[in-house]
Amino acid sequence: MSKSVAFLGPEGTYTEEAAILHAPGARHVAYPSLPDVVAAVDSAEVDEAVGPIENSIAGSVNDIVDALIGKQKARITGELLLPIDVCLIALPGTSLSQIKRVRSKAEALGQCRRFLTEHLPGVVLEPYDSTAGAVSSLFAEDGTVAALGPNRAADLNHMAVLKTGVQDRTNNVTRFVVIGREAPGRSGRDKTSIVFDFDREDAPGLVYAALKPFADAGINLTKIESRPTGEKIGVYYFLLDFDGHEQDDDVRSALAELQRHTAMFKVLGSYPRAELRAD
Amino acid sequence: MSKSVAFLGPEGTYTEEAAILHAPGARHVAYPSLPDVVAAVDSAEVDEAVGPIENSIAGSVNDIVDALIGKQKARITGELLLPIDVCLIALPGTSLSQIKRVRSKAEALGQCRRFLTEHLPGVVLEPYDSTAGAVSSLFAEDGTVAALGPNRAADLNHMAVLKTGVQDRTNNVTRFVVIGREAPGRSGRDKTSIVFDFDREDAPGLVYAALKPFADAGINLTKIESRPTGEKIGVYYFLLDFDGHEQDDDVRSALAELQRHTAMFKVLGSYPRAELRAD
Numbered sequence: 374m375s376k377s378v379a380f381l382g383p384e385g386t387y388t389e390e391a392a393i394l395h396a397p398g399a400r401h402v403a404y405p406s407l408p409d410v411v412a413a414v415d416s417a418e419v420d421e422a423v424g425p426i427e428n429s430i431a432g433s434v435n436d437i438v439d440a441l442i443g444k445q446k447a448r449i450t451g452e453l454l455l456p457i458d459v460c461l462i463a464l465p466g467t468s469l470s471q472i473k474r475v476r477s478k479a480e481a482l483g484q485c486r487r488f489l490t491e492h493l494p495g496v497v498l499e500p501y502d503s504t505a506g507a508v509s510s511l512f513a514e515d516g517t518v519a520a521l522g523p524n525r526a527a528d529l530n531h532m533a534v535l536k537t538g539v540q541d542r543t544n545n546v547t548r549f550v551v552i553g554r555e556a557p558g559r560s561g562r563d564k565t566s567i568v569f570d571f572d573r574e575d576a577p578g579l580v581y582a583a584l585k586p587f588a589d590a591g592i593n594l595t596k597i598e599s600r601p602t603g604e605k606i607g608v609y610y611f612l613l614d615f616d617g618h619e620q621d622d623d624v625r626s627a628l629a630e631l632q633r634h635t636a637m638f639k640v641l642g643s644y645p646r647a648e649l650r651a652d
Numbered sequence: 653m654s655k656s657v658a659f660l661g662p663e664g665t666y667t668e669e670a671a672i673l674h675a676p677g678a679r680h681v682a683y684p685s686l687p688d689v690v691a692a693v694d695s696a697e698v699d700e701a702v703g704p705i706e707n708s709i710a711g712s713v714n715d716i717v718d719a720l721i722g723k724q725k726a727r728i729t730g731e732l733l734l735p736i737d738v739c740l741i742a743l744p745g746t747s748l749s750q751i752k753r754v755r756s757k758a759e760a761l762g763q764c765r766r767f768l769t770e771h772l773p774g775v776v777l778e779p780y781d782s783t784a785g786a787v788s789s790l791f792a793e794d795g796t797v798a799a800l801g802p803n804r805a806a807d808l809n810h811m812a813v814l815k816t817g818v819q820d821r822t823n824n825v826t827r828f829v830v831i832g833r834e835a836p837g838r839s840g841r842d843k844t845s846i847v848f849d850f851d852r853e854d855a856p857g858l859v860y861a862a863l864k865p866f867a868d869a870g871i872n873l874t875k876i877e878s879r880p881t882g883e884k885i886g887v888y889y890f891l892l893d894f895d896g897h898e899q900d901d902d903v904r905s906a907l908a909e910l911q912r913h914t915a916m917f918k919v920l921g922s923y924p925r926a927e928l929r930a931d
Contacts, residue, residue, distance in 0.1 A: 405777070406758070406761075406762055408762070408765075427880055436762070479685070479781060483685055483687065483715070486687075498684070500781035500782070501781060502757075502758060502779040502780060502781055503779070546880075548880075580863070580873060580876060581860075581863045581864070581866070581867040581873070582867075584859070584860045584863070585860070587860070588860040588861075594859060594860070596878050596888075597859060597876060597877070597878050598876070598877045598878065599875050599876050599877060601706055601825075601827075609875075
């Protein structure tokens, strides 16, 4: 049986595009939420999952990280960088001049503001819960309504792509992570994601001390974020991405030193760093 | 004429609740997006604005910060902490046992998962673009549909609140910022928000050095975040909140030292720190 890969549904989203890019031959299974996606991997209901983690139109990093914190088996095993190509999609036969309303996720409408102002001035913008949902909703409309969404959603729904690349920023890239149960060994070009917190409420003041082991070892940090835990304002946890593998000697030492300061501490995963392929 | 305060619409959202809490007697004006909200303050179309900046059901920090970076006059002049009370809302006369479908923003559906599993097992969850929109959509339905949203949306739409506080986490608090054009003076319990970047691509590796002036001066950091700029993966900007006012001597020195390392640098605002009021 082919490998199964969970993704945040519905079908036709950028996340499904990423899941297909990651494992073209796999069986791709839509789940209703990112916590469900992570739980499906942890319970071995599926082999792997793909979800957005940064600069995403389709979802949020915190859902995945929050879900991973409590899991025994699910961990980050890889990452993908996907250029986000937003398409203007309508019923076949529609011309630009007919369009009076454009619907999509609010974030996608915002990301295409310049195109909409220049080419579709005065159209009514209709926020939708997902880009894919906006595209499939066109079935019930006449040719005066268009959607902004992924090429794949147009394909699945047999809709016409009037224009590709309508997003304002040409370098619109989303980072997705692969969730699996087996920790990959060293590839020589790895990064590691960790999450931790402190047992003091003014924890962000401790962050400088927590970063010292990495600075001393010359380990390059590639992401840092303090997130409110939701339990109480003023209580934060920290996300850190850095170059290196948890089995590297310098990383092991830095993590051991860091854990002298932390309360909760967890390695979310060490995995090969993705490079954006040049076109 | 009373003061005008912009907020991210539609009416009935938690953001409108925060805008009313901030300035009860003001004229509150709904805008379609957070960039529009910030632009309205910058162009003096309105006096002030209120928008979500952290742990929010209703929006995202980055929209406000992105919008503030390019503005000459608009800046953060205050903050508010609002406990988010999610209500189960339905047509008057509806009982729990009738409900077959529940709609809300996807984030709100996720935040009430425990309640839904325990009290409404098997209901269909319908993601909506806004909590307020989910509530007003109930007009077109019979009593088998309910919404999760703010008390204010129930009031505005003459709907019944079947249950309050249905969110899983009882300490669900959103931080909102006030945007204005006049920088507030020192209150003695201030915090400052800044944004900056570096001119090197491996910028996150520089963050430790950038934090040194604050650690040396004993200035407590209350938030730190690296954000992809959207221009290119690997190029980040940094958000920092810390205790103190930009006119304080130690803060001025730390900021001057920090600017020796940064490319872009901007003070988003110094403003009195909000405290969560005990009930």
